[in-house]
Amino acid sequence: MNPKIAALHERLRELHDRTRDTPLFNPVFQLGLEFSRKLETGDMGLADIDDLVSSLECEGLLARAQKLDRMVAPMDPETNLATFRERPGDFAAFAERWRHPLLHVVFTAHPTFLLTPAQAGTVAQSASDGSMDGAHVCTAPYDRVPITLDSEHDAAMSAMSRAQGARDRIVRTLLASARDAFPSEWKSLAPVPVRLATWVGYDMDGRTDIGWNTSIRYRLSEKAERLAGYAAMLAEAAPDIAGKLAAAAEYTGEMAVNFAKDLSDPALLSHAANTLTAAHPDKLTSLAPIMTQLETAAADADDATAIGLLTAVAAMRADGLGMGWIHFRVNSSQLQNAIRRRVDPESKLDLSSQAALGAIRTALREARPLNSNFAALAIESSTAIRQFLAMQQILKHIDADAPIRMLIAECEQPQTVLAALYFAKLFGIDDKVDVSPLFETETALEHGGRFLDALLAEEDYRAYAKLRGRVCIQTGFSDAGRFVGQIPASLAIERLQGRLADAMKANGLSDVAALIFNTHGESMGRGAHPTSMKDRLEWPLSPWTRRRFVRAGIRLEPEVSFQGGDGYLWFGTPELALATLTRIAENPPGETDSDAPTDQFYRRTDLSLDFYRAIRRVQNMHLVSSTYSRAVTAFGLGLLNDTGSRRSRRQSDLASDRKMSLRQIRAIPHNAVLQQLGYPVNVIAGFGTAADTNREEIAALLVESERGRQMLRLVRAADALASIKTVAAHGELFNSAYWASRPYRGTEEHLTDACLSLAEYLTKDDRVGVFRRLASRLRVDAMHLHKLMDVLPEATEELGAPISGREHKRRSIGLLQSLRLALLQHMFLKAVQVPVFSRSNDISREDVLEMVFTLRIDDALTQLRRAFPTSFPSIDDFAVDEPSDYPDGGDSGYLAIRRDFIDPIEKAYELVLRIGTAIANEFGAHG
Structure with a gap:
């Protein structure tokens, strides 16, 4: 460890020891004050803090790589492929097992690209090759690059490409095993070990920046990329077919270029449309004839050639004419507006x-x-109808075979699903579109069981489900985890999934599959559960839920999201992709032992239901509390880097910023802010309080139950990094008494005026009281949690690491928080010392101060630079004969204002954001 970091760890430990004598003493804030004093006297500069942050950034990146390695190790390809070299006893059973995907993997986006591409690359490579040291993982630059929809799509395609490569290796291994065991039958094996999909570029929920032509362009570019991949796979074994596929890829690429043009021009749109829809020898909309040709060729080929041909067929069977299947998504309100035009004008x-x-x-x-x-399609104004028109064109002119998912966000009534079916039928694509309602809001989870009963009782829906061969639902954890709490959300979603099994059986749908798409959420990092791949897969689709479907005779089609920068890391290298798919195969999420004894958590509902309801009450208390809302939004979203192309918050003015509602920010940044403030309320809150009235029995239940032990692992992982002192420390930044007292003993006389200005400005600010009240509530709840932990068996590890390493991680986070507190104080002091300027564009000096306090730093800097410009037209630019003594340099002071106040605020904020990334890495979070 860096000696300076080691010394600061020791200093923080000493400060923590003082809490024994003075319980209200705050070591994190005290260390922040010590940094601040050195910074304001010049004993420490921003460059010195930069050096410390760089070292701590390395620790965060290393923690990220170590977690990735721990979750999917071993990495050795041969060791992983050995998992698929089974010796099957019966061909029919073997073929049936691999005919259906173990899992649908969906590559999604949203604001979750925390790491830069270079950082993500080194983390993935370090996890892949085992180079778990700073010399390897910390070589990436921290300079951030703009995140665009195109860059998100490119990243998704790269991850999917590596997933395809890993799947091909698995398929070849399965074919070789079948060849050895069934020499006369193996060529009829049709394995689909995993199916891939994406919604990047097709998800319209909550955004207006994705045009219909964007989705068409992406689908064409994906098709071109996949066709080129198929051609490469067949270049030696089937050169004629490879040539045809390569020509189709080139043609499709040209079509994608056409749809990247400005299609608001009717002439350009007409050209793009007519070119795509016209007959052409290289236009390919179905792979069925080619797959038949390849299977025929494989029947007469030698074994090695046949394995190559059949591997290509398996890839085509899984992906179709694209990098995978695609998911369109709209909001229920958009569908309701569209159907009203048709049935209730x-x-x-x-x-x-x-x-x-x-x-x-x-x-x-x-x-x-x-x-x-x-x-x-171009003239349609309704977002929902536009999506159906786009799907129709994709199925007619791009890929006629691969079905398309239609996800409906905030879907709370059967009418919305039937409206989607109406439009699917109206445009002749109901046989290719899987309509999938999303259950994520409080209302949807509370009434979801009745919703499913009503929907599946509809004759038209049952006929549609039988036509498609599946019933599809989506269960989301981001909004649910925000509004209900992560643990109550998981249990509510679990019950909802069980109700689906009951409803399908009751309505004669046991002969179709149940496709359940779990989109995880930000609890302790993306992916819902941070401790193991087994927990990650079981947390959103538990063995209890799986048994409900098995016992009803219903085949499960499990589906999960791998989201953004975090999700794509699992497929960041070929080795990681193969290891990830292998761990999935070892813990198949659609399978369970139907004869396993019932978990005690579900048997002892007299305890578990009360426990669940009590946790939910505490979570709801925070949700409806103005104290909690104000604390979470005290800094706006200024503690977070921009991590996605979709906006993390809705537009608002300064006045609304001061009363920002939790519903003004999206779920992912909301949950990320909790980690930045130091305490994952949405994971921990209520767990201890819920057990308080019956602690011993609850403790025994949690230990006896596998589901209970999963909850404990999640809560312990969060508690291992949580710090209520840190939450309280953020509030002290707004404490008028602190600023008035700071120069009281004459120790910082040079700051007296600035401190008094801050003290005066903050006399009416509510944030110090808000944070103190929140910290008090969290402390009471945490004391109940620690009482519960005292009667539980002692944990031997946290997040896969020995308990002995826990304090080092906590100290590192505490050090990062203290450095950030010092930087925030530096920014506050600099902002209040900026000379008064005249009101301009309805922005006053007080408005700029409030921008700084809520970390709208870019806005504040823009206003300050406008007030104090340093670039002027020069008199020397003009060839005027008459001499002039003016200007006489009277405005040169603006350069000093820029140097002494504005530039330091900008630099300090850059460090604040880098610290935020380092903290997020310690939590294992993206976004």
């Missing part, structure tokens, strides 16, 4: 009413397919 119906349900049923039964073209 005068807006007389309540769409949640039985009358509306009857109207939609009638419309659905009477719907007759309509053809459309790209011109119709």
Whole structure:
């Protein structure tokens, strides 16, 4: 460890020891004050803090690499492939096992690209080759690059490409095993060990920056990339077919270029549309004939050639004419607006009413397919209808075989699903589109069981499900974890999934599959559970849920998201991709032992239901509390880097910033802010309090139950890094008494005026009281948690690391927090010392101060630079004969203002954001 860091660790330990004598003493804030004093006297400069942050950044990146290694090790390809070299006893059983994917892996985005591409690359490589030291993982630059939808899409495609390569290796291994065991039958094996999908570029929920042509362009570019991949796979074994595929790839690439142009120009749109829809020898919309050719060729080929040909067929069977399947997503309100135009143009119906349900049923039964073209797509104003028109064009002109998912966010009534079915039928694609309602909000989770009962009772829906061969739902953990709490959300989602099994059985749908898409969430990092791959897969789709489907005779199609920068790391190298798929195969999320004894957590519902409800009450208390809301939004989203192309918050002005609601920010940044403030409330809160009235029995239940032990592992992982003192320390930044007292003994006389200005400004600020109240509530709850832990068997490890390493990680986080507190104080002091400037564009000096306090630093710097410009037209630029003594240099002081105040604020904020990344890495979080 860096000697300076080691000394600071020791200093923080000494300060922590003082809490024994003075319980209210705050070691994190005290160390921040010590840094601040050195910074303001010049004994320490921003460059010195930069050096410390660089060392701590390395620790964070190393922690990220170590977690990745721990979750998916071993990395050796041959060791992992050995998992698939089984000796099957019965060909039919072997073929059936591998005919269905073990898992659907969905590559999603949203604001979760915390690491720069270079940082992500070194973390992935270090985890892959075992170079777990700073010399390897810390070589990446920290300079951030803009995150665009295109860069997110490129990253998703790269991850999917590596996943495809790993799957191909698994398929070849399975084929070789079948060849050895079944020499006369093996060529009929049709393995699909995993299916890939993405919604990057197709998800319209919460964003308006994705045009219909963006989705068409992406689908064409994905098709071109996949066709080129197929051609490369077949270059030696089937050169004629490879040539045809390569030509189709080139043609498709040209089509993608056409759809990247400005299609607001009718001429350009007409050209792009006519070129794509016209007959062409290189236009390919189905792989079925080619797959048949390859299978025929394999039947007569030698074993090695046949394995190569059949591996290509397996890839085509899994992916179709794209890098994988695609998921469109809209919001329920968008669908409701669209269906109202068709069944209730005068807006007389309540769409949640039985009358509306009857109207939609009638419309659905009477719907007759309509053809459309790209011109119709271009002029359509309804977002929802536009998505169906885009899907129709994709199925007609790009890939006729691969089904498309239609995800509906905030779907809380059957009418919305039937509306989606209506539009699918209206455009003749109901046989290729899987409509999937998302259950994530409080209302959806609370009433989801009744929703499913009502939906599956609909005759038209049952007919549609049988046509598609599956019932699809999506369960989300981000919003659920924010509004209900991570543990209550998981248990509520689990019960909802169980209700789906019951509803399918009750409505005669046991002969179709249940596709459950779990999109995880930000609890202790993306992926819902941080301790092992087994927990990661079981947390959102538990063995209890799986048994409900097995016992009902319903085949499960489990699906999970691997989201953004964190999710793509699991597929960051070929070795990581293979290791990840192998760990999935070792813990198949769609399988379970139906005869296993019932977990005590579900048997002892007299305890577990009360426990769940009590946790949820505590979480809800925070949610509805103005104290909690104000604390979480005290700094806006200024503690977080920009981590995605989708906006993390909705637009607001300064006044609304001061009263920002939790619903003004999205779930991922909300949960990330909790970690930045030092305490994952959405994971820990309520767990101890819920056990307080019956501690011994709850403790015994948690230990006896595997589900209970999973909860304990999650809570312990969060508690190992949590610090209520850190939460409280953030509030002291707004403490008027602190600023008034800081120069009181004459130790910092040079700061007297600045401190008094801050003290005066903050006399009416509510944030110090808010943080103190929140910290008090968290402390009471945490004391109950620690009482519970005292009666539980002692943990021997946290996050896969020995307990002995826990304090080092806590000290590192505490050091990062202290450095950031010093930087925030530096920014506050600099901002308050900026000379008064005249009101401009309705922005006053007080507004700029408030921007700094809420960390809207870019806005503040823009206003300050406008008030104090340093670039002026020069008189020397003009060839004027008459002499002039003016300007006489009277404005040169603006350069000093820029140097002494504005530039230091900018530099300090850059360090604040880097510290935020380092803290997030210690938590294992993205976004």
